[in-house]
Amino acid sequence: MTDLSCPTLPGALPDKRQVAASFSRAAASYDSVAALQRAVGLSLLGQVPAGWQPLRWLDLGSGTGHFSRILAERFAQSSGVAVDIAEGMLRHARNEQRGAHYHVAGDAERLPLRDASVDLVFTSLAVQWCDQFASVLAEALRVLRPGGVLAFSSLCVGTLDELRASWQAVDGLVHVNRFRRFEDYQRLCAASGFEQLELHRCAHVLHYPDVRSLTHELKALGAHNLNPGRPSGLTGRARMQGLLQAYEAFRQPAGLPATYQVVYGVLRKLQA
Numbered sequence: 001m002t003d004l005s006c007p008t009l010p011g012a013l014p015d016k017r018q019v020a021a022s023f024s025r026a027a028a029s030y031d032s033v034a035a036l037q038r039a040v041g042l043s044l045l046g047q048v049p050a051g052w053q054p055l056r057w058l059d060l061g062s063g064t065g066h067f068s069r070i071l072a073e074r075f076a077q078s079s080g081v082a083v084d085i086a087e088g089m090l091r092h093a094r095n096e097q098r099g100a101h102y103h104v105a106g107d108a109e110r111l112p113l114r115d116a117s118v119d120l121v122f123t124s125l126a127v128q129w130c131d132q133f134a135s136v137l138a139e140a141l142r143v144l145r146p147g148g149v150l151a152f153s154s155l156c157v158g159t160l161d162e163l164r165a166s167w168q169a170v171d172g173l174v175h176v177n178r179f180r181r182f183e184d185y186q187r188l189c190a191a192s193g194f195e196q197l198e199l200h201r202c203a204h205v206l207h208y209p210d211v212r213s214l215t216h217e218l219k220a221l222g223a224h225n226l227n228p229g230r231p232s233g234l235t236g237r238a239r240m241q242g243l244l245q246a247y248e249a250f251r252q253p254a255g256l257p258a259t260y261q262v263v264y265g266v267l268r269k270l271q272a
């Protein structure tokens with residue numbers, strides 16, 4: 001039997017209630033700092049097969065609903081569902097006039113949707129929070145109609161490595177979220193039963209004037225470290241100084257780099 005677990009993800013991902021609470025808290029600040037998320041989602045949208053209209057789309061891990069609004073515009077004749085694990089994000093998205101017709105709280109690993117009920121599952125920068133990517137794939141396969149498309153973006157190993165290495169130099173503790181290897185995405189997609197139209201990774205490097213700008217941004221996104229094993233309590237002055245010093249080793253003319261290794265995948269459910 002093929003092993004669909006992900007042994008290379010070291011340790012468990014954060015508790016889903018913590019993920020939901022963290023993103024709910026970030027709902028009001030998220031859009032003001034989500035430049036990378038915008039760029040990644042737009043790039044993903046550009047990889048959805050052209051000239052094709054889904055009858056019904058699902059924006060999975062829809063956040064503030066930014067891409068639900070873009071999907072509603074692009075597929076004006078279709079109806080849309082937004083699913084997110086964070087109630088606060090759904091509330092924020094519901095307050096917008098345009099976007100998904102339905103907003104449903106739910107988990108990508110256990111979708112609250114009927115079998116064969118959508119034609120497009122669009123999910124941008126959400127499934128890196130799921131422990132079992134194989135379950136996400138199986139659920140997408142279940143809810144898609146034959147011929148339907150799953151378009152996802154996610155993060156893999158290599159993401160925020162500068163921050164990870166700088167903390168490592170200070171105290172060796174887990175300060176940065178863990179990510180699956182790209183090879184695991186390849187293996188799991190190949191075993192998913194989908195036809196693979198696209199699967200690649202692409203590095204996006206952002207620059208910050210200082211470390212605090214980066215860590216504040218991660219917090220405003222709701223994406224700061226929630227891993228089990230993270231240090232508790234406030235970061236002491238001496239350790240913070242150590243971090244700032246260690247990160248300086250990476251400085252480039254444009255500022256302090258933060259690398260995001262983004263995985264893009266477009267998969268199609270085979271016709272019955």
Ligand SMILES: C[S@@+](CC[C@H](N)C(=O)[O-])C[C@H]1O[C@@H](n2cnc3c(N)ncnc32)[C@H](O)[C@@H]1O
Nearest residue numbers: 023061062063084085086089107108124126129
């Ligand atoms: C970085 S935001 C991305 C939001 C939106 N897709 C975008 O690109 O702007 C990640 C979103 O995924 C949601 N999320 C995390 N884990 C999830 C899960 N297991 N099921 C559904 N949504 C999840 C979070 O609550 C958050 O709203």
